[in-house]
Amino acid sequence: MGTSNEVKKQREYIEKVRKINEDRKCKYNILTMGCQLNENDSEKLSGMLEEMGYARTDNVKDADIALFNTCCVRENAEDKLFGKLGELKRLKEEKGLIIAIGGCMMQEKHITDKIKTSYPFVDILFGTHTLYKFPEDLYRAIEEKRKIEDVIDVEGKIYEGLPIKRDSKIKASVTIMNGCNNFCTYCIVPYVRGRERSRSPKDITDEVKSLAKEGYKEITLLGQNVNSYLRVEKEKNISFSEYEGINSFATLLRAINKIDGIERIRFVSPHPKDFTDDVIEAIADCDKVCKLIHLPLQSGNTKVLKEMNRKYTKEQYLELVDKMKKKIQNLTLSTDIIVGFPGETDEEFEDTLDVVRRVKFEQVYMFIYSRRVGTPGDRMPNQVTEEIKHKRFDRLKELVESGIEENNQKYVGTLQKVLVEGKSKNNPNMLTGRTDSNKVVIFEGDKNLIGKMVSLKIVSEHMWYLKGEING
Ligand code: 5AD
Ligand code: SF4
Numbered sequence: 001m002g003t004s005n006e007v008k009k010q011r012e013y014i015e016k017v018r019k020i021n022e023d024r025k026c027k028y029n030i031l032t033m034g035c036q037l038n039e040n041d042s043e044k045l046s047g048m049l050e051e052m053g054y055a056r057t058d059n060v061k062d063a064d065i066a067l068f069n070t071c072c073v074r075e076n077a078e079d080k081l082f083g084k085l086g087e088l089k090r091l092k093e094e095k096g097l098i099i100a101i102g103g104c105m106m107q108e109k110h111i112t113d114k115i116k117t118s119y120p121f122v123d124i125l126f127g128t129h130t131l132y133k134f135p136e137d138l139y140r141a142i143e144e145k146r147k148i149e150d151v152i153d154v155e156g157k158i159y160e161g162l163p164i165k166r167d168s169k170i171k172a173s174v175t176i177m178n179g180c181n182n183f184c185t186y187c188i189v190p191y192v193r194g195r196e197r198s199r200s201p202k203d204i205t206d207e208v209k210s211l212a213k214e215g216y217k218e219i220t221l222l223g224q225n226v227n228s229y230l231r232v233e234k235e236k237n238i239s240f241s242e243y244e245g246i247n248s249f250a251t252l253l254r255a256i257n258k259i260d261g262i263e264r265i266r267f268v269s270p271h272p273k274d275f276t277d278d279v280i281e282a283i284a285d286c287d288k289v290c291k292l293i294h295l296p297l298q299s300g301n302t303k304v305l306k307e308m309n310r311k312y313t314k315e316q317y318l319e320l321v322d323k324m325k326k327k328i329q330n331l332t333l334s335t336d337i338i339v340g341f342p343g344e345t346d347e348e349f350e351d352t353l354d355v356v357r358r359v360k361f362e363q364v365y366m367f368i369y370s371r372r373v374g375t376p377g378d379r380m381p382n383q384v385t386e387e388i389k390h391k392r393f394d395r396l397k398e399l400v401e402s403g404i405e406e407n408n409q410k411y412v413g414t415l416q417k418v419l420v421e422g423k424s425k426n427n428p429n430m431l432t433g434r435t436d437s438n439k440v441v442i443f444e445g446d447k448n449l450i451g452k453m454v455s456l457k458i459v460s461e462h463m464w465y466l467k468g469e470i471n472g
Helices: 003-021 036-051 076-095 109-118 131-143 189-193 201-213 231-235 249-257 277-285 302-307 314-327 346-359 386-409
Strands: 026-032 054-056 065-070 098-103 124-126 148-150 171-175 218-222 264-268 292-294 332-339 363-368 415-423 431-434 440-443 453-461 466-470
Touching (some): 036 171, 076 109, 109 124, 249 264, 264 292, 302 314
Parallel strands (some): 026 065, 292 332, 332 363
Antiparallel strands (some): 415 453, 453 466
16 A cells, blocks of 8 residues: 555544544543654654544543653663553553553564563554554554554655644754664664655655744754765665755755744754765855754774774764864754773773863763663673773763863853743743753743744853843
C-alpha cells in the first residue's frame, strides 16, 4: 500500500475511535523520554489522540490512556519506564487504563520480551516504524480487547499528512530526516531508527510555510544527522523532486531562510564529518540561522574517536572549529561528550578536557558511557569501571561549569535579541526568552511581548540564566 493510502486508512481509524468516544470525555497522558526527535513524535501522537477525542491531562490518574514514548540511548530511561509501569498496574486493575508504549526502546527485543513477561497488562507495544499506525492499533486494542504488538524491523517509510498537536505556539520542530547510517560504536540509534531517509524538500518547506502562517517564529530542523540531508538519496540514485533549488542541507537552509514570518532557524544534530563548506557558507549568509551550532565532539582523543567510528581526528575537529569561527560571525558552539568509552585511558580523557578548554563551548551535554546491547561498544573487552567513569564525569563537569561562569560574564552589559517564550516558571512576574545562543534570559515586561523578538540589555548573570532589561 502506498503511503498516502496508508495515511487515508489511518484517518479512517481516527474517525472510528472518535465515534467510540463521542459521548465520553476521554483523556490521555503522555510521557516522552529522550531527544527532540522523540518530542516531535510525541506531538504527532498527541495530534492523533486529540483528533480521536482525547484531551490531554498531566495527571495519569485522570487518564483513560497512558502513553510512553521511549528512548534507549542510555540505560537510565529503562529504569524510568519499568518504575512507571509498576506504578500503573493498580490503575490498570482499578479503572481499565489503556497502556501503550512506543518509541526506540520497543525496537529492542530484550525489552519487549521483558515487558511481555513481567508487565503483561500493557495493551499496545509499537515501534519507531509503526508510529503512523497508532490509530489502528488503538482501535484494535479497544474494539477487539486484545494485546497489540506492532513492531517491525524493516525500513520505515515517511508518512505525510497525519495530525500534529504542537507543544508551543512560538517554536516548532520539523523533522527533515529519519534514521542514521553512521554506526558510531556506542550508539543504538541506527539499530532502532533504521537507515537514513530524507523527507522531500517540498513537504518540509510546505510545513515551514504553514507554521509561519500560524504565527510560529522559530523552527528547529531535526534529524539524527541533519547535514547529510538528501545525501543517501543522491549516492544511491534514489529519485527525489528538487523544489525551490533544494538538493542538500545547505540549500534547504537557504530556502527556509527566505520564508516570511520565520525569524529563527536552528538545527540538531549535524555530524562534524559532514560539515561541508557549503553548509558553513549558508549559516554565515542566512540572517535567520542562529549562530549557535551544536557540534557533537564525543571524545577529544583521536584513538578513542577511531574506536567510536566517528571518522574525524582531534585535529580535524579543531580545524573545523577554527574554520567555522573565521567564517561565521558571532559563532557559538555547543557539544555532546561521552566519558568512559571502552578502553579510554586517563591520558586519552585529558585530550577531551583539552578540546573543551580550547573551544570554549557555550554548552556541553555530558554523558557517562552506557553499554547498549547489540552495539560494538558493548562487546569491547576493556570496559571502564563505574568509579573511573564517574570521576572523569565530575572532572569534566567542573571544567564545563567554570567555563560557563566565565562565558556568562561576557554577556553582562551587552545587547541581546531575545525571542520571548512566555512567563518565567520560577517567577510569574517575569518573562523568559532565549538569545540566539540559546541562553535563557528573564526580564520584566508586558505579556504582549510573548512571541516577539525584543532587544534586552543584560544586567546580571547566573549559572543557568541571565537577567535582562528592555533596552530603550
Ligand atoms: N552512552 C552514553 N551516551 C551516549 N550517547 C549516545 N549513545 C550513548 C551511549 N551508549 C550520547 C551521544 C549523543 C547523545 C545524543 O547521546 O553523546 O550525541
Ligand atoms: Fe548515533 Fe552516531 Fe548516528 Fe548520532 S551519528 S545517531 S551518535 S550512530
